[in-house]
Amino acid sequence: MTPRRLGLLALPLLWTAVFVVVPLLLILKISFAEAQLAQPPFTPLFRDGALAAQMGNYSLLLEDALYLRALGNSLLFAGLATLCCLVLGLAIARAVTRAPKGWQPLLLTLIILPFWTSFLIRVYAWIALLKPEGLINAALLGLGIIDTPLVLVNTGFGVVLGMTYSYLPFAILPIYASLAGQSPKLTEAAIDLGATPMKAFWLVTVPLARPGILAAGLMVFIPMVGEFVIPDLLGGSATVMLGQTLWTEFFSNRDWPMASALAVLLTLLLLVPAMTLQRLELGRAAR
Amino acid sequence: MPLLQLSGVSKSYGAEPAVDTLDLSVEDGESLVLLGPSGCGKSTLLRLIAGLEAPDSGRILLDGRDITALPSHRRPVNMMFQSYALFPHLNVRDNIAFGLRREGLATAEIASRTSEAMAMLEIADFAARKPHQLSGGQQQRVALARALVKRPRLLLLDEPLGALDKRLRQQTQAELRRLNRQTGIAFVFVTHDNDEAMALADRIAVMNRGRFRQLDAPRRVYDRPVDRFVASLMCETNLFNAAVESGIGGLVAARSGTLLLHYSADADRPTRGGRQELALRLEQIEISRDPPAPHWVPGPNTASGIITDIDYIGDMTGISVRLDDGQVLKASQLNALHEPLLELDQPVWLSWDADALVPLRAEEA
Numbered sequence: 081m082t083p084r085r086l087g088l089l090a091l092p093l094l095w096t097a098v099f100v101v102v103p104l105l106l107i108l109k110i111s112f113a114e115a116q117l118a119q120p121p122f123t124p125l126f127r128d129g130a131l132a133a134q135m136g137n138y139s140l141l142l143e144d145a146l147y148l149r150a151l152g153n154s155l156l157f158a159g160l161a162t163l164c165c166l167v168l169g170l171a172i173a174r175a176v177t178r179a180p181k182g183w184q185p186l187l188l189t190l191i192i193l194p195f196w197t198s199f200l201i202r203v204y205a206w207i208a209l210l211k212p213e214g215l216i217n218a219a220l221l222g223l224g225i226i227d228t229p230l231v232l233v234n235t236g237f238g239v240v241l242g243m244t245y246s247y248l249p250f251a252i253l254p255i256y257a258s259l260a261g262q263s264p265k266l267t268e269a270a271i272d273l274g275a276t277p278m279k280a281f282w283l284v285t286v287p288l289a290r291p292g293i294l295a296a297g298l299m300v301f302i303p304m305v306g307e308f309v310i311p312d313l314l315g316g317s318a319t320v321m322l323g324q325t326l327w328t329e330f331f332s333n334r335d336w337p338m339a340s341a342l343a344v345l346l347t348l349l350l351l352v353p354a355m356t357l358q359r360l361e362l363g364r365a366a367r
Numbered sequence: 368m369p370l371l372q373l374s375g376v377s378k379s380y381g382a383e384p385a386v387d388t389l390d391l392s393v394e395d396g397e398s399l400v401l402l403g404p405s406g407c408g409k410s411t412l413l414r415l416i417a418g419l420e421a422p423d424s425g426r427i428l429l430d431g432r433d434i435t436a437l438p439s440h441r442r443p444v445n446m447m448f449q450s451y452a453l454f455p456h457l458n459v460r461d462n463i464a465f466g467l468r469r470e471g472l473a474t475a476e477i478a479s480r481t482s483e484a485m486a487m488l489e490i491a492d493f494a495a496r497k498p499h500q501l502s503g504g505q506q507q508r509v510a511l512a513r514a515l516v517k518r519p520r521l522l523l524l525d526e527p528l529g530a531l532d533k534r535l536r537q538q539t540q541a542e543l544r545r546l547n548r549q550t551g552i553a554f555v556f557v558t559h560d561n562d563e564a565m566a567l568a569d570r571i572a573v574m575n576r577g578r579f580r581q582l583d584a585p586r587r588v589y590d591r592p593v594d595r596f597v598a599s600l601m602c603e604t605n606l607f608n609a610a611v612e613s614g615i616g617g618l619v620a621a622r623s624g625t626l627l628l629h630y631s632a633d634a635d636r637p638t639r640g641g642r643q644e645l646a647l648r649l650e651q652i653e654i655s656r657d658p659p660a661p662h663w664v665p666g667p668n669t670a671s672g673i674i675t676d677i678d679y680i681g682d683m684t685g686i687s688v689r690l691d692d693g694q695v696l697k698a699s700q701l702n703a704l705h706e707p708l709l710e711l712d713q714p715v716w717l718s719w720d721a722d723a724l725v726p727l728r729a730e731e732a
Contacts, residue, residue, distance in 0.1 A: 263452065265448050265449075265450070265452040266452050266454060266455075268419050268439075268448070268452070269446075269448055269452035269453075269454070270454070270465070271419070271438075271439045271440045272417055272418075272419065272439055272440070272445060272446045272448075273440075273445065273465050273466035273469060273513065273514075273517065274440050274441075274466050274469035274470060274517070275440055275465075275469050276440055277440075279469065283465075284454055284456075287456045288455065288456055
């Protein structure tokens with residue numbers, strides 16, 4: 081590598097080292113310690129010149145049903161919401177690519193527009209819509225469709241809905257980018273050869289948008305698994321996710337080592353499948 | 368009954384009509400070329416026949432059946448797209464089998480028809496390759512096989528040779544003619560290249576601004592263009608705007624500058640006092656290095672002048688000749704092996720046949 085290219089790489093490498101690698105190593109270190117009532121609130125890694133690391137936090141993580149349930153909830157709700165995001169994202173992205181050329185920038189702006197309002201306020205707004213005396217229940221009761229209010233908030237449904245809503249734009253944009261790069265001639269060719277427009281979509285458009293769909297999936301799934309605000313506001317005691325557990329360990333129990341172990345587990349959990357998928361996709365593209 | 372019949376078909380985008388109340392019939396097995404400059408509506412016409420666009424008005428009949436409202440995927444018509452539109456994620460075999468799978472045929476039949484099509488176009492060796500691993504010529508063959516394997520009643524080809532280099536293009540033209548005869552499938556081509564049109568067509572439809580200017584056999588379109596547009600599209604040509612002086616029988620005398628032009632015309636052409644536009648193709652002019660007679664004076668359909676420009680292109684030499692009255696005529700001749708080449712500033716004498724002058728219809732506004 082030439083010195084010039086190395087120079088160009090210096091900034092991203094430095095950034096990653098200072099703000100990603102070093103903090104992760106610190107977390108890793110703390111995860112092998114024990115909590116104590118002191119400053120800092122964990123035991124040092126070396127005591128009396130010997131390594132004092134212990135695996136207690138990790139074994140507790142794997143034994144305690146509380147953590148396993150939080151993990152299961154995280155994967156389940158994030159998985160469902162990712163699926164919803166991909167289906168809706170595909171439909172919306174396709175609609176945008178089909179819109180007149182002059183409209184597309186406006187439509188994309190509208191998709192990003194919600195980000196101009198605070199995330200927290202938008203999630204609170206969902207409570208107002210979903211609660212038993214909220215807008216949705218009032219409308220359904222008023223129309224006589226139901227006679228007792230539906231329980232929408234404090235449920236898994238609320239969590240999945242909230243996450244789908246919040247992360248949808250992140251799914252739309254990469255899918256839109258991969259659809260917009262496709263020649264409309266390909267769909268026409270499929271239709272000309274006897275495929276219904278629906279078949280043409282599934283047999284040609286979707287397979288060609290694979291990299292975009294995959295990127296969209298990772299882009300929403302990874303932050304959703306660690307999501308804290310949405311399950312806290314829209315979920316209930318039965319829908320506790322890893323992010324909330326982590327928060328509780330850290331701030332309520334002041335158990336930094338346990339929280340760190342959770343964080344390490346979460347990182348590994350997301351890193352491995354994400355890297356595998358990406359490697360597979362790169363392999364496909366090279367072929 | 369013609370295979371395909373269009374009556375009064377129109378399609379416009381915004382205010383400008385792309386296809387303007389066209390009538391057209393295509394016979395079974397025929398090879399028809401739609402020729403015109405870009406934006407003349409030829410591609411739109413092709414898309415209307417394929418069903419990829421719906422006409423604003425008019426009817427399209429195939430085998431006497433009205434298919435105007437039939438969606439594209441149900442029409443027994445297939446298209447070979449410009450730049451081919453091969454599916455990049457499928458290999459050659461799957462690209463070709465794509466259309467057959469949509470018909471719900473038995474697996475064995477799909478396999479045998481796909482292999483047959485690959486053999487016909489000599490692409491069986493690449494069956495497992497993806498489109499991006501093929502050369503332009505190979506991609507073109509795959510696209511052709513993918514459309515032909517469906518055994519359509521009509522094959523539409525949108526600038527099929529546009530992406531190929533000149534040598535390959537000529538080779539492929541001959542092959543397309545062979546496939547047209549061999550399969551008995553009617554071909555409708557779209558092209559902007561007049562040489563290609565003449566090489567491929569049983570009939571040429573010259574299009575401009577959504578209308579047909581002339582629909583005729585290639586020889587007729589080339590030799591007897593109906594108007595200035597067709598004449599200049601088919602080849603480089605001399606155009607005269609001549610004042611008609613007299614008409615004797617079928618022979619009319621007209622004058623352009625000091626040139627006296629005699630041409631044959633139908634009875635309904637303008638006579639005395641009118642103006643007539645005439646076309647004279649370059650190769651119809653006889654070039655002579657010596658005066659036809661010692662004391663030669665210019666008569667009808669003859670001229671003399673000085674060569675001001677020479678364009679040597681191997682088999683032919685094109686020249687520009689400035690006449691004594693300042694008009695410039697262009698002419699060309701085949702190069703003979705033992706004859707010295709023409710030179711700049713050389714005086715030459717030109718003559719042509721009365722039938723070489725083609726009277727043109729006045730341009731529509």
